[in-house]
Amino acid sequence: MAKALRTQDKIIVAAEKLFSEHGFEQTSLRQITSEAEVNLASVNYHFGSKKALIQAVMARYQSVFMPALAEQLYQLQKNPEQVSTEDVLACVMQPMIALRQVRVDGPVIYLRLLGYAYSEIQGHLRKFTMTNYGEIVHEFFQLIQQANPNVCPKTLFWRLHFSLGAMLFAQTSSQALREIAAADFGEETQAEETLLKLLPFVAAGISAAEPDVES
Amino acid sequence: MAKALRTQDKIIVAAEKLFSEHGFEQTSLRQITSEAEVNLASVNYHFGSKKALIQAVMARYQSVFMPALAEQLYQLQKNPEQVSTEDVLACVMQPMIALRQVRVDGPVIYLRLLGYAYSEIQGHLRKFTMTNYGEIVHEFFQLIQQANPNVCPKTLFWRLHFSLGAMLFAQTSSQALREIAAADFGEETQAEETLLKLLPFVAAGISAAEPDVES
DNA sequence: CCTTATTTAAAACGACCGTTTAATTAAGGT
DNA sequence: ACCTTAATTAAACGGTCGTTTTAAATAAGG
Numbered sequence: 331m332a333k334a335l336r337t338q339d340k341i342i343v344a345a346e347k348l349f350s351e352h353g354f355e356q357t358s359l360r361q362i363t364s365e366a367e368v369n370l371a372s373v374n375y376h377f378g379s380k381k382a383l384i385q386a387v388m389a390r391y392q393s394v395f396m397p398a399l400a401e402q403l404y405q406l407q408k409n410p411e412q413v414s415t416e417d418v419l420a421c422v423m424q425p426m427i428a429l430r431q432v433r434v435d436g437p438v439i440y441l442r443l444l445g446y447a448y449s450e451i452q453g454h455l456r457k458f459t460m461t462n463y464g465e466i467v468h469e470f471f472q473l474i475q476q477a478n479p480n481v482c483p484k485t486l487f488w489r490l491h492f493s494l495g496a497m498l499f500a501q502t503s504s505q506a507l508r509e510i511a512a513a514d515f516g517e518e519t520q521a522e523e524t525l526l527k528l529l530p531f532v533a534a535g536i537s538a539a540e541p542d543v544e545s
Numbered sequence: 546m547a548k549a550l551r552t553q554d555k556i557i558v559a560a561e562k563l564f565s566e567h568g569f570e571q572t573s574l575r576q577i578t579s580e581a582e583v584n585l586a587s588v589n590y591h592f593g594s595k596k597a598l599i600q601a602v603m604a605r606y607q608s609v610f611m612p613a614l615a616e617q618l619y620q621l622q623k624n625p626e627q628v629s630t631e632d633v634l635a636c637v638m639q640p641m642i643a644l645r646q647v648r649v650d651g652p653v654i655y656l657r658l659l660g661y662a663y664s665e666i667q668g669h670l671r672k673f674t675m676t677n678y679g680e681i682v683h684e685f686f687q688l689i690q691q692a693n694p695n696v697c698p699k700t701l702f703w704r705l706h707f708s709l710g711a712m713l714f715a716q717t718s719s720q721a722l723r724e725i726a727a728a729d730f731g732e733e734t735q736a737e738e739t740l741l742k743l744l745p746f747v748a749a750g751i752s753a754a755e756p757d758v759e760s
Numbered sequence: 761c762c763t764t765a766t767t768t769a770a771a772a773c774g775a776c777c778g779t780t781t782a783a784t785t786a787a788g789g790t
Numbered sequence: 791a792c793c794t795t796a797a798t799t800a801a802a803c804g805g806t807c808g809t810t811t812t813a814a815a816t817a818a819g820g
Contacts, residue, residue: 337767355571358807369769374809376767449664449717484730488715488742495714496707496750502664503706510671515699527703531750535711538749552797573777584799589779591797 338376340366345387346433350442353502354384355450388447388455391440394432396463398425403469415533418473426525438501441525445502448494478537485540493532500524553591555581560602561648565657569599570665600673603662606655609647611678613640618684630748633688641740653716660713693752700755708747715739 344366348357359380363370377383402421406413429436447455460467474490475483501524508524550558559581563572574595578585592598617636621628644651662670675682689701696704716739723739 359809360807369767370808371770371810372768380808445664448714449660484726485742487726487729488739489746491718492711492715492743492746496711499663499710499714500703500707511699511702514702524703527700528707530753530756531704531707534753535746535750538745541745574779575777584797585778586780586800587798595778 337366337368337372340368341373341376341383342387342390343433345383346439346443349384349387349446350439353446353450385458388443388458391429391432391436391443392459392463394429394436395425395440396466398428399470400466403466403473406473407469413473413477415474415477415537416529418470418477419529419533419536421470421473423525437525441497441501445498448498449502474536481537481540486536489536489538493536496532497525497528500528552581552583552587555583556588556591556598557602557605558648560598561654561658564599564602564661565654568661568665599662603658603670603673604677606644606647606651606658607674607678609644609651610640610655611681613643614685615681618681618688621688622684628688628692630689630692630752631744633685633692634744634748634751636685636688638740656713656716660717663709663713689751696752696755701751704751704753708751711747712740712743715743 341362345357345362348361348365351357359373360370362383363373373380373383377386399421402424403418406417406421426437426440429440433439444455471486471490474486478486481489556577560572560577563576563580566572574588575585577598578588588595588598592601614636617639618633621632621636641652641655644655648654659670686701686705689705690698693701
């Protein structure tokens with residue numbers, strides 16, 4: 331028989347699913363506890379508050395993703411002369427796939443959670459990420475700079491956030507967009523295919539030549 | 546003396562400000578009517594519902610932006626042999642600036658509203674836009690296809706939405722990002738400069754060569 | 761077996777939401 | 791002046807939210 335999940339785990343599993351589908355603020359504790367088939371009060375008993383539950387959900391993915399990303403960046407830094415933008419971006423793929431060990435659909439869940447986290451609680455997640463994994467983010471940025479020595483750091487800063495926006499937007503509205511795409515082009519697009527389509531777009535945008543400015 | 550605004554206009558002005566700052570669902574009618582210094586019930590009296598108020602706010606900008614965009618696209622279509630992706634994208638700049646006639650900070654307001662509209666009520670705004678201005682959107686898409694004959698339409702569909710995500714994300718979190726950028730790079734970045742930085746990024750991403758796929 | 765601590769269950773709390781009602785005031789036409 | 795229509799006001803309604811409280815069930819230990 332399948333292993334019986336403890337109440338905390340049932341809550342986490344249900345919360346991840348509903349948060350990723352409808353966002354944090356649009357998901358009520360009653361929806362979560364109903365989906366998990368546990369009592370409403372058990373969320374506050376086990377996690378203290380809804381906010382703490384959100385952080386617990388996010389931390390579970392970050393604690394897997396970020397160390398995996400650090401390892402990929404470390405491997406890339408071994409021969410730092412010949413790194414391309416695509417190489418650096420590709421470093422996020424394996425950590426994404428590693429999220430399957432958290433949950434079979436972990437990659438999709440995590441990306442959607444990220445999207446909602448950024449669009450809803452804006453600064454909170456960034457602060458959380460930077461205080462816990464700021465070093466890894468810094469390394470990533472340094473490698474991107476190294477791969478694009480002819481683009482000034484300030485421009486790269488903005489282009490990385492443009493890329494983040496493209497990814498998060500595509501994921502949070504991926505279901506609606508995939509439906510539209512299916513209606514317009516007949517064939518269906520898988521969620522993973524969306525990520526694969528994103529990489530060349532982002533790589534080209536980051537490495538684009540800077541327009542001449544009269545100064 | 547300044548012209549006295551009617552109740553409807555006071556509601557619209559307050560709603561635009563609060564919607565663009567906190568999103569649609571996070572802004573209550575009580576906040577709006579308090580900011581506008583009108584009675585709570587007047588929203589439902591003049592607009593019928595909160596949903597109708599949201600549509601009225603969006604329609605006010607779309608009715609200025611979309612015809613202006615149509616005019617720009619029409620001008621571009623006069624010599625359709627030599628259109629570049631940058632040319633097509635540049636068509637959105639003048640209509641953006643035209644939004645100053647709606648409100649001095651109209652361009653920023655509209656972009657933020659767009660961002661929240663897409664991330665919150667997802668399908669609703671798209672349906673509204675397509676039924677009213679579907680022809681203009683279609684022309685825009687056709688010109689993008691024309692400028693990129695070697696990229697398949699499905700890929701272009703996704704890349705346009707990636708671009709939309711990059712733009713909307715940059716705008717909704719532009720204030721926080723500009724503060725971070727100022728702290729990291731010393732100099733400040735203006736909101737308009739953000740849009741200018743976006744264009745080459747998006748243009749390069751849209752026109753990027755498609756990776757080879759084994760089929 | 762009884763006592764104690766832990767976990768679950770159900771109900772209620774206070775707050776805020778969008779909306780509606782009913783009463784009052786202002787405005788416009790004849 | 792009057793009457794009719796429009797606009798504004800204050801109050802309340804039904805509903806959902808996160809959280810807390812209260813009581814019951816369960817588990818553990820001597």
